[in-house]
Amino acid sequence: MRLSLPLRMSAKSYQDAVTALNTLQSNYANIMAIRESGDRKNQMNIWEMQEWSRRIGYKVRDFNRLNVIHITGTKGKGSTAAFTSSILGKYRDRIPKVGLYTSPHLRSVRERIRINDDPISEDKFTKYFFEVWDKLDETSSPLDKFPHMTPGSKPGYFKYLTLLSFHIFMQEGCSCCVYEVGVGGEFDSTNIIEKPTVCGITRLGIDHTFMLGDTIEEIAWNKGGILKMGSPAYTIPNQPVAGYKVLQERAAERKTTLKTTPIFDELKTIQLGIAGDFQIVNASLAVSLASQSLTSMGLLEKPVALERDANIPNQFIDGLINTRWEGRCQTLKRGDSTWYIDGAHTKDSIEAASAWFKQVTSKSKNKKVLLFNQQSRDADALINNLHQVLDPEVKFDTVVFTTNVTWNSGSYSADLVSMNTSKDQVEKLVVQKALAAHWNKLNHQVGNVHVTPDIETSYELLKEFKGPVDIFVVGSLHLVGGLLVVLDNRT
Structure with a gap:
């Protein structure tokens, strides 16, 4: 289904699209209001997404043509989505275009919407962005049913990008798409998909409690919301017992099956494209998801057997x-500095990333530096998790706590503007100063600890180190994205 939407592109640029998109971000006050309301079950999110889709010319059932693989979880869903998309890309002769929708982005918002693993181009992003924007301006919704959808209003940031991804994948003729859930599942804007070819649930853990609940059972209930009647589903071994029980209950409610994929032996003999021993779990789940989807599309005779010694196709x-x-788990070498970068921001992911850093630097005699931030979650708890894994084997010579602000001018890179944190707290370095004090308490002394107002200043500080140094960057994907932008600018 290809739409002929009016174009008003003559004077529109990619930067115009990014600027318009950033106006859709919720500000910090709105975020806090939602948290304080305790409104965790908002079915209106789904109804509104269905209505936004109608207004740009689609019935929700149209998206079934995308043969969606839908992935949720607390830890590893992005990596699993990337593995799955990469596998499908090896069937390019029969699936010419594979879509991939993930979040958040690191350098550019275009990274969230990929075709054949490449971010959508600036020209296409701009073209499709304003097609959707203009179509929403030209249409309306009944206010008795959708009181928030007043004339001229638009979906919020993530909803708009989800809507845009559907439009792009439909217009570009993608015949299979991998969708990573934003938050939760049941009420996530990606969950308007009616008939995914397969669903996947990665490691469950405690995160986004203000939206999903405080217990593993509540979180599992939300994650299990992506399960659909007739769509097979897979998860990983060793889920929390209480959470797994809820997932099975949700599968029964939805009249589908939830199977556990094993850790495939053959994957232990190869070097995965994403580093970290724990990635074998995500890669194994990706094998089951990709094989089930290819089977559903008639491109494989049957899915890969759920046996540890199963034969994995060469593709x-x-x-x-x-x-x-x-x-x-990314490693970058820049001069005498080796950057070990991971956007881990939950207990489980911080512990996994810390174990990776400890392993890969175990034989290194280089000085050790920690660059850390987490602006919106319980940063002290995450620092505790990191310290417990690394101490006493890894001792940092210097620790730097920074904000996610990109440049020392106090500005963000255009694609990384964030309105979802307290501007006042960021400017006063409230979180960073508290982290520095907490770190000193953990180490029972005042060490070589720095607080910086932005990532560029942190980079300039670390650049002064003489001799080889191992720098562990962790705590936030927003920090990682900003650092990559700064590194690109400097090198």
Whole structure:
């Protein structure tokens, strides 16, 4: 289904699209109001997404043509989506275009919407962005049913990008798409998909409690909301017992099956494209998801057997080896500095990333530096998790706590503007100063600890180190994205 939407592109640029998109971000006050309301079950999110889709010319059932693979979880869903997309890319002769929708982005918002693993181009992003924008301006919704959808209003930031992704993948003729859930599942804007070819649930953990609940059971209930009647589903081994029980209950409610994929032995013999021993779990789940989807589309006779010693097709192995996913156990060499970068921001992911850093630097005699921020979650708790994994084997010579602001001018890179944190707290370095004090308490002394107002200043500080140094960057994908922008600018 290809739409002929009016174009008003003559004077529109990619920067115009990014500027318009940033106006859709919720500000910090709105975020806090939602948290304080305790309104965790908002079915209106789904109804509004269905209505926004109608207004740009689609029935929700039209999206079934995308043969969506829908992935949720607390930890590893982005990596699993990347592995899955890479596997499908090895069937390019039969699937010419594979879509991938993930969040958040690191350098550019275009990274969220990929075709054949490449971010959508600036020209196409701009073209499709304003097609959707203009169509929403030209249409309306009944206010008795949708009181928030007043004339001229638009979806919020993430909803708009989700809507845009559907439009782009439909217009570009993608015949299979991998969708990573934003938050939760049941009420996530990606969950308007009616008939995914397969659903996947990665590691469950405690995160986004103000939206999903405080217990593993509540979180599992939300994650299990992506399960659909007739759509097979897979999860990983060793889920929390209480959470797994809820997932099985949700599968029964939805009249579908939830199977556990094993850790495939063959994957232990290859070097996965994303580093970290724990990635074998995500890669194994990706094998099950991709094989089930290819089977549903008639491109494989049957899914890969759920047995540890199963034979994995060569295309799958090639896809897993060649997966590229920045900001996750990523190593960059810049002069005498080796940057070990991971956007981990939950208990489980911080512990996994810290174990990775400890392993890969175990034989290194270089000085050690920690660059950390987490602006919106319980940063002290995450620092505790990191310290417990690394101490006493890894001792940092210097620790730097920074904000996610990109430049020392106090500005963000255009694609990284954030209105979802307290501007006052960021400017006064409230979180960073508290982290520095907490770190000193953990180490029972005042060490070489710095607080910086932005990532560029942190970079300039660390650049002064003499001799080789190992720098561990962790705590936030927003920090990682800003750092990559600064590194690109400097090198």
